[in-house]
Amino acid sequence: MKNKKINFKEKFIKISDYWSPKVIAELNDYQFKLSKFKNEFITHNHQDTDEAFIVIEGTIYIQIDNTIQTINTGEMIIISKGKYHKPFAKKEAKVLIIEPRGVINTGTPIVDLTAANDVWI
Amino acid sequence: MKNKKINFKEKFIKISDYWSPKVIAELNDYQFKLSKFKNEFITHNHQDTDEAFIVIEGTIYIQIDNTIQTINTGEMIIISKGKYHKPFAKKEAKVLIIEPRGVINTGTPIVDLTAANDVWI
Secondary structure (H helix, E strand, O other): OOOOOEEHHHHHOOOOOEOOOEEEEEEOOEEEEEEEEEEEOOOEOOOOOOEEEEEEEOEEEEEEOOEEEEEEOOEEEEEOOOOOEEEEEEEEEEEEEEEEOOOOOOOOOOOOOOOOOOOEO | OOOOOEEHHHHHOOOOOEOOOEEEEEEOOEEEEEEEEEEEOOOEOOOOOOEEEEEEEOEEEEEEOOEEEEEEOOEEEEEOOOOOEEEEEEEEEEEEEEEEOOOOOOOOOOOOOOOOOOOEO
16 A cells, blocks of 8 residues: 555545544554544543644534644644544544554553444455 | 544645645654655655655655556545655645654655654644
């Protein structure tokens, strides 16, 4: 998957479930994952890494402490290592996530919303 | 710059020069850089790392070996470690580059097009 272009729209067609990131590329030991967001995710953190969200289409919200960041198409955010955050979306939104290989979407412990890891599309 | 949203358009307003990536965010020891491309860059490689280009606006071309990848808005490419590549753009294009902190835009050696590193906007 290196040295060839990747089209986000074509990849998103292959995703039907929400909150279930699918890998589209690797940069060294980091993965680029696409995910559709809708409704509420759980509050969680990643103890060992920062996490990047880039909004490709739509609007997502991320509650951090007592504030809510509203992130629209053409915007991004870095969630810092260990920081608790709760993503949600009022309507379906399309997101590119960048983080090290092996990160679990819900953090730990494993819960209902925990998605299979390292699933490529 | 973490835990707050970043707007690409607002950042690009601060960039006037071509081929001169400016840092907008860090994810662990990786940097997110915005750059405007126009006309031709040089053929170069990065011996120690892959490199990601995400096209935010416009179209870029990257010559790799004897092929040219055409990468439009909403598309990305990972250039693999050590791979020689020559980016160019017929019209101004806006690009998000993701790579480890410290990567030099022209690879080595240092040449006219080498940009100052770690310049934040």
